[in-house]
Amino acid sequence: MKSNDKNNNLSNLGEFGLIEQIRRQVKSDSTVPVGIGDDCAATIIPEDHVLLTSKDLLIEDVHFRRSWTSMYQLGRKSAAVNLSDVAAMGGRANHLFLGVALPIDIDATDLEDFTRGFLDECSAAGATLCGGDTCRSNGPLIISVTVQGSIAANQMVKRSGAQIDDDIYVSGFVGDSALALAQLQGDITPCDYLILRHNQPTPRLELGQQLVQRQLANAMIDLSDGLFADLGHIMEQSHCGALVDCRCLPFSSELRQHLDRNPADIETALRGGEDYELLFCADPNRADEVARLSQQLNLPLTHIGNIKAQDYSLQRIDINGNQQQVEAQGFNHFK
Numbered sequence: 165m166k167s168n169d170k171n172n173n174l175s176n177l178g179e180f181g182l183i184e185q186i187r188r189q190v191k192s193d194s195t196v197p198v199g200i201g202d203d204c205a206a207t208i209i210p211e212d213h214v215l216l217t218s219k220d221l222l223i224e225d226v227h228f229r230r231s232w233t234s235m236y237q238l239g240r241k242s243a244a245v246n247l248s249d250v251a252a253m254g255g256r257a258n259h260l261f262l263g264v265a266l267p268i269d270i271d272a273t274d275l276e277d278f279t280r281g282f283l284d285e286c287s288a289a290g291a292t293l294c295g296g297d298t299c300r301s302n303g304p305l306i307i308s309v310t311v312q313g314s315i316a317a318n319q320m321v322k323r324s325g326a327q328i329d330d331d332i333y334v335s336g337f338v339g340d341s342a343l344a345l346a347q348l349q350g351d352i353t354p355c356d357y358l359i360l361r362h363n364q365p366t367p368r369l370e371l372g373q374q375l376v377q378r379q380l381a382n383a384m385i386d387l388s389d390g391l392f393a394d395l396g397h398i399m400e401q402s403h404c405g406a407l408v409d410c411r412c413l414p415f416s417s418e419l420r421q422h423l424d425r426n427p428a429d430i431e432t433a434l435r436g437g438e439d440y441e442l443l444f445c446a447d448p449n450r451a452d453e454v455a456r457l458s459q460q461l462n463l464p465l466t467h468i469g470n471i472k473a474q475d476y477s478l479q480r481i482d483i484n485g486n487q488q489q490v491e492a493q494g495f496n497h498f499k
């Protein structure tokens with residue numbers, strides 16, 4: 165997609181010109197015999213696999229503000245948050261569908277940047293944009309993405325498989341995205357590291373697939389609503405309780421420095437969402453294998469607690485070593 169004219173208005177381009185611009189940027193893929201441009205896309209998934217499908221909406225001023233992100237990063241994030249759901253099942257990401265409702269002040273350059281980000285994120289995952297829809301919005305910018313992945317039916321990792329005494333692990337670092345968001349909301353410019361963690365999260369597809377291949381995870385979820393909220397989803401579906409030791413949580417040096425000055429903000433880190441790391445439960449006898457996988461992927465996999473019986477509910481050991489009951493709440497759009 166090329167646009168040297170900054171005033172390149174979308175109305176000059178028209179809907180079909182817009183779709184053609186996007187289509188030209190999509191590489192060919194043998195699993196997509198029919199892609200963008202026909203009434204439907206035709207896609208192929210490996211034999212004996214089940215189709216994984218997930219959808220996420222991103223609405224301006226609800227999920228993001230255009231003043232807080234570049235259009236390129238917004239494109240990447242729109243794909244990444246969907247790909248993360250495929251990672252959370254242990255699947256391979258294959259095909260994406262993109263719907264955008266564009267407000268009048270979005271020009272062709274903005275759309276070009278957005279599309280480039282979206283397609284870069286798809287390429288990083290080995291996935292292909294296969295279709296979608298575009299229209300005008302009289303209100304905010306609305307982005308609706310559907311992702312399809314696949315996995316052998318007997319390998320799928322669900323939220324419901326946690327066993328009592330399982331070790332609970334999280335990948336990477338938690339709380340960075342929530343800190344970045346809190347700073348943006350307080351008119352503080354986050355450092356480059358934090359802004360990237362918020363605006364351009366990394367879906368953990370390789371980790372999800374490796375956990376499946378090694379049959380290491382009994383239950384898994386991606387961290388979108390917040391650590392306690394997402395662990396709460398596992399507890400609900402696995403009919404179990406959990407203990408989290410906050411002294412073990414993997415925090416980045418940026419978040420640690422912030423918490424040294426503002427210790428109460430640990431609550432933001434625990435309850436804020438959008439880290440898009442994976443939380444999984446594994447048999448404690450397989451801790452060595454988890455450690456080996458962490459080394460191989462060069463990705464921290466941190467044991468943060470254990471699964472307990474259902475009547476235990478959710479408890480935590482705070483940074484001072486005191487144990488207490490907690491509510492498994494995170495972000496809830498309807499509260």
Ligand SMILES: [Mg+2]
Nearest residue numbers: 249252386388
């Ligand atoms: Mg999810």
